[in-house]
Amino acid sequence: MKLSLGNLPMHLKLAVQRSHLAPAYLVSSDEDLLVAEACDAIREAARSVGFVEREVHFPEPSGDWMNILASLSSMSLFGDRRIVELRFSGRVGKEGGAALQKMLKSAGAETLLLAITPRLDSATQNTAWVKAIESKGVWLPIREIGPRQLESWLAHRLHAAGLEPTNDALALLCSRVEGNLLAAKQEIEKLKLLVPSGQLDATAVLEAVASSVRYDVFTLGEAVVLGDISRVLRILAGLRDEGIEPTLVLWSITRELRNLWSLRRGDDPLRRPGPQLSPLHLSALDRARPRVARIPFARLASRAFRADRMIKGRLVGNPWDEITLLCAECCGFRPIK
16 A cells, blocks of 8 residues: 555554554655654554554665564564564665565564665665555655745644744745754744744744754755755855855755756766765756756856865965856856956
């Protein structure tokens, strides 16, 4: 069975009423907060029907699966029903997939299997072990919350907290948390304590919420790809205020310039060497396709070289100013000479 976050609560409620949860749950996503909340709900439901023990494993690609399999097949120390939790930090791999299929056969009345993985790419989604869990248990793929979904996600959370935000309040809160769902959750909890139930306006947000923006170079790269100049400038200012080294910022920008150049040549981003790009990143690159032909790559490469020389002290100038001009040109704004 394949579920979404929206229908997980009803599934668990009915399962608890029947005192019969699925034998296995697979939760896959790169959204740490949403994964943690979903797994907490599954564990709480499992405990309510008697799964009182919890055994956690952190499998490695070259890990000893025999020990994990032996642990699953052994009796509980106190004879209690238990949750066997596998937390993967990377790909499950062929050996891990085979082990999960064996574990699935042992899962049932006395043992609940909970597997937690990063986002599964399309190839992995079609593997035998994912299909086996989807057939016998529950697969919960959680989509990432992108910039377009963030406002509605925040609105839903605020309503649940008893707050009715105005459009200005939502926009302000979005700009403050900059896509960091954990920071957003903390800010909503703070607002719930500080602001009386009812309408929440921008003034109340400004007065009650400290700035919790999580600026990082990867968010900057995504904004550059999308050509979102206002967001780029805001993130650059945040990175500079936080004391981030301009070398790292320049690396992020030049990395995206290479990705955009690959698009212009007709290359497939999914086949690029190195770490796989996130769905949000791939979506941003796809949306950038119409404008790649207009990007002045030669001039941008020259400006990136100038910024690099400024960072190294080989050219007089402020590297942050040069990086800002580099971003502006990449977003389609030609600076005045």
